[in-house]
Amino acid sequence: xxxxxxxxxxxxxxxxxxxxxxxxxxxxxxxxxxxxxxxxxxxxxxxxxxxxxxxxxxxxxxxxxxxxxxxxxxxxxxxxxxxxxxxxxxxxxxxxxxxxxxxxxxxxxxxxxxxxxxxxxxxxxxxxxxxxxxxxxxxxxxxxxxxxxxxxxxxxxxxxxxxxxxxxxxxxxxxxxxxxxxxxxxxxxxxxxxxxxxxxxxxxxxxxxxxxxxxxxxxxxxxxxxxxxxxxxxxxxxxxxxxxxxxxxxxxxxxxxxxxxxxxxxxxxxxxxxxxxxxxxxxxxxxxxxxxxxxxxxxxxxxxxxxxxxxxxxxxxxxxxxxxxxxxxxxxxxxxxxxxxxxxxxxxxxxxxxxxxxxxxxxxxxxxxx
Amino acid sequence: xxxxxxxxxxxxxxxxxxxxxxxxxxxxxxxxxxxxxxxxxxxxxxxxxxxxxxxxxxxxxxxxxxxxxxxxxxxxxxxxxxxxxxxxxxxxxxxxxxxxxxxxxxxxxxxxxxxxxxxxxxxxxxxxxxxxxxxxxxxxxxxxxxxxxxxxxxxxxxxxxxxxxxxxxxxxxxxxxxxxxxxxxxxxxxxxxxxxxxxxxxxxxxxxxxxxxxxxxxxxxxxxxxxxxxxxxxxxxxxxxxxxxxxxxxxxxxxxxxxxxxxxxxxxxxxxxxxxxxxxxxxxxxxxxxxxxxxxxxxxxxxxxxxxxxxxxxxxxxxxxxxxxxxxxxxxxxxxxxxxxxxxxxxxxxxxxxxx
Numbered sequence: 173x174x175x176x177x178x179x180x181x182x183x184x185x186x187x188x189x190x191x192x193x194x195x196x197x198x199x200x201x202x203x204x205x206x207x208x209x210x211x212x213x214x215x216x217x218x219x220x221x222x223x224x225x226x227x228x229x230x231x232x233x234x235x236x237x238x239x240x241x242x243x244x245x246x247x248x249x250x251x252x253x254x255x256x257x258x259x260x261x262x263x264x265x266x267x268x269x270x271x272x273x274x275x276x277x278x279x280x281x282x283x284x285x286x287x288x289x290x291x292x293x294x295x296x297x298x299x300x301x302x303x304x305x306x307x308x309x310x311x312x313x314x315x316x317x318x319x320x321x322x323x324x325x326x327x328x329x330x331x332x333x334x335x336x337x338x339x340x341x342x343x344x345x346x347x348x349x350x351x352x353x354x355x356x357x358x359x360x361x362x363x364x365x366x367x368x369x370x371x372x373x374x375x376x377x378x379x380x381x382x383x384x385x386x387x388x389x390x391x392x393x394x395x396x397x398x399x400x401x402x403x404x405x406x407x408x409x410x411x412x413x414x415x416x417x418x419x420x421x422x423x424x425x426x427x428x429x430x431x432x433x434x435x436x437x438x439x440x441x442x443x444x445x446x447x448x449x450x451x452x453x454x455x456x457x458x459x460x461x462x463x464x465x466x467x468x469x470x471x472x473x474x475x476x477x478x479x480x481x482x483x484x485x486x487x488x489x490x491x492x493x494x495x496x497x498x499x500x501x502x503x504x505x506x507x508x509x510x511x512x513x514x515x516x517x518x519x520x521x522x523x524x525x526x527x528x529x530x531x532x533x534x535x536x537x538x539x540x541x542x
Numbered sequence: 543x544x545x546x547x548x549x550x551x552x553x554x555x556x557x558x559x560x561x562x563x564x565x566x567x568x569x570x571x572x573x574x575x576x577x578x579x580x581x582x583x584x585x586x587x588x589x590x591x592x593x594x595x596x597x598x599x600x601x602x603x604x605x606x607x608x609x610x611x612x613x614x615x616x617x618x619x620x621x622x623x624x625x626x627x628x629x630x631x632x633x634x635x636x637x638x639x640x641x642x643x644x645x646x647x648x649x650x651x652x653x654x655x656x657x658x659x660x661x662x663x664x665x666x667x668x669x670x671x672x673x674x675x676x677x678x679x680x681x682x683x684x685x686x687x688x689x690x691x692x693x694x695x696x697x698x699x700x701x702x703x704x705x706x707x708x709x710x711x712x713x714x715x716x717x718x719x720x721x722x723x724x725x726x727x728x729x730x731x732x733x734x735x736x737x738x739x740x741x742x743x744x745x746x747x748x749x750x751x752x753x754x755x756x757x758x759x760x761x762x763x764x765x766x767x768x769x770x771x772x773x774x775x776x777x778x779x780x781x782x783x784x785x786x787x788x789x790x791x792x793x794x795x796x797x798x799x800x801x802x803x804x805x806x807x808x809x810x811x812x813x814x815x816x817x818x819x820x821x822x823x824x825x826x827x828x829x830x831x832x833x834x835x836x837x838x839x840x841x842x843x844x845x846x847x848x849x850x851x852x853x854x855x856x857x858x859x860x861x862x863x864x865x866x867x868x869x870x871x872x873x874x875x876x877x878x879x880x881x882x883x884x885x886x887x888x889x890x891x892x893x894x895x896x897x898x
Contacts, residue, residue: 179685181685181686187784188784203689203870290866293866293867294772294773294775294865294866294867295864295865295866295867296585296589296863297585297588297589297863297864300589300590300591301589301590304590360864361866364865364866366773366865366866366867366868367866369868369869369872370866370867370868370869370872522869522870522871523689523783524776524869524870525869
């Protein structure tokens with residue numbers, strides 16, 4: 173008897189383009205995807221349970237390790253959540269430095285996203301151009317706080333160090349050079365015919381389906397919805413800056429395809445440059461810590477506070493029972509929730525498209541598994 | 543010339559054929575080592591890096607060190623592999639790409655075997671590579687390898703069609719399948735090269751010119767696909783299929799695939815150069831003829847031939863580090879919907895011009 177059966181292909185956890193330890197169980201009919209099952213948890217580190225045993229400031233180094241490509245943004249999100257719980261305000265200079273750091277980190281995170289997406293599609297060179305420039309951001313961070321990846325820089329109520337000498341000028345130099353890199357990457361990758369062929373009309377995510385899945389961040393905006401927490405629910409001092417929120421336009425295919433998701437990140441980098449430039453211009457002098465009790469002990473209560481991370485909406489839900497340690501910390505990880513849509517997007521596409529779609533969602537496994 | 547010299551020296555045709563056939567090996571292996579180093583350097587400089595710098599001046603001994611390392615490595619064969627096929631496959635792949643060198647004229651003095659069916663023979667033995675790759679993919683008992691092998695087979699078989707049609711175009715103009723004759727048809731003046739219409743007199747040459755350029759572009763694109771180079775490197779697309787058909791190979795067997803790939807890169811470049819860019823001919827006469835040192839001419843020819851080959855190898859590298867990769871269905875679309883019809887119409891027009 174002749175019979176046919178579907179082939180099961182395990183993609184990962186050791187695979188060049190699952191961007192970490194993600195395992196995808198692909199059911200295939202030839203090369204066509206019938207079903208995708210993501211298997212998670214290879215990087216689970218019990219973040220939320222750990223938090224219950226530590227004081228509020230002690231949690232910050234662990235927050236760094238959620239989305240390790242956007243540690244500054246994570247720290248900022250956490251610090252803002254605790255500050256809201258404590259109901260304190262931080263000095264003006266701190267707010268500005270935080271925003272400069274967060275936006276530099278957003279550029280760095282999008283650089284990794286855009287660069288590795290090029291590798292996923294087969295173009296290796298833009299990745300190295302972007303990493304060359306990312307190195308300069310990391311150097312700036314290193315000069316500021318001594319660490320290149322996991323900073324422990326943004327503290328509750330302030331910062332660990334003030335900006336180093338000449339930071340403002342060096343950042344300006346970097347931004348000036350980086351604008352050229354963006355143009356270079358656009359010419360080399362974004363408008364490349366083969367790249368457009370590979371990504372346009374692939375993995376289209378309609379806006380209503382994106383909302384139903386709870387997709388946030390660049391992925392949601394690429395589907396055409398102008399939703400950015402920096403604008404729609406402003407935190408810190410984002411309401412003082414003039415920047416645009418790019419949305420997917422479907423320039424080379426349908427709205428919400430892989431190309432839109434990719435290109436939105438490029439556009440966001442340009443907007444981040446604008447924010448940093450404005451912040452550098454306005455940067456005031458002042459204290460870098462606010463007067464806080466030695467032992468941070470919020471009153472009984474709870475808070476949900478969210479910030480716009482490079483990957484999407486990062487939320488911290490903190491319950492305090494008036495102790496030194498939080499009673500419960502729950503993270504709303506954007507990568508985890510964005511990953512949930514993968515199966516839906518991949519159905520009916522080819523194996524090569526799985527790589528393209530997964531890369532365009534831009535997940536970080538540290539945040540997916542926590 | 544070298545063949546006759548050897549035959550006189552040993553007094554036996556068999557020994558002469560044997561040695562003459564083994565001569566390209568002396569060229570291919572050092573070339574492959576050089577090309578791997580070149581690839582790493584080219585990619586590095588394109589990407590704002592330095593590349594290998596430690597072993598030798600600017601790392602020129604790096605590939606030698608790599609090969610030494612690969613020879614020393616344990617020869618791993620996974621448990622459920624088909625051992626016989628697994629071991630034969632790399633040899634077959636290397637054989638396929640090496641055998642092609644036998645009929646490529648390196649200079650007017652040297653050709654491994656000056657058979658009349660030269661170009662047909664090259665097309666035929668290149669087919670062996672597909673068999674080897676399929677074997678490797680199947681015997682590895684690995685799904686990624688199998689996907690890579692099946693993709694490769696489909697790709698190489700498809701892209702051989704436009705290649706052969708373009709070769710036919712040249713054959714129609716020259717009237718011979720012998721590569722030496724095809725080369726001799728183009729003289730040592732670059733406007734007599736096939737890409738400019740060959741050494742045909744009069745208006746016919748001008749009419750032929752655009753069609754020959756189209757033919758050259760098609761054969762170059764197809765040769766990229768045949769050697770599995772970007773943008774057609776889907777059989778070994780790292781981001782999808784890990785290592786493609788050679789995922790399970792390590793040590794010297796892996797090195798064989800590697801060597802075969804670079805040998806093949808030169809082979810296809812050499813064929814494109816022979817058919818369209820005057821083969822071993824210099825673009826503007828010979829220094830040897832000018833000074834009366836006739837013995838210098840074959841050496842000059844060898845230089846020009848290698849230079850052309852390496853130039854096209856360089857272009858292949860250039861493309862690899864610039865372009866993204868096509869998807870498997872887009873690759874087939876490009877071949878069957880565009881290249882084959884264009885090549886075929888091109889062939890018919892050239893044939894018509896030649897008849898008139």
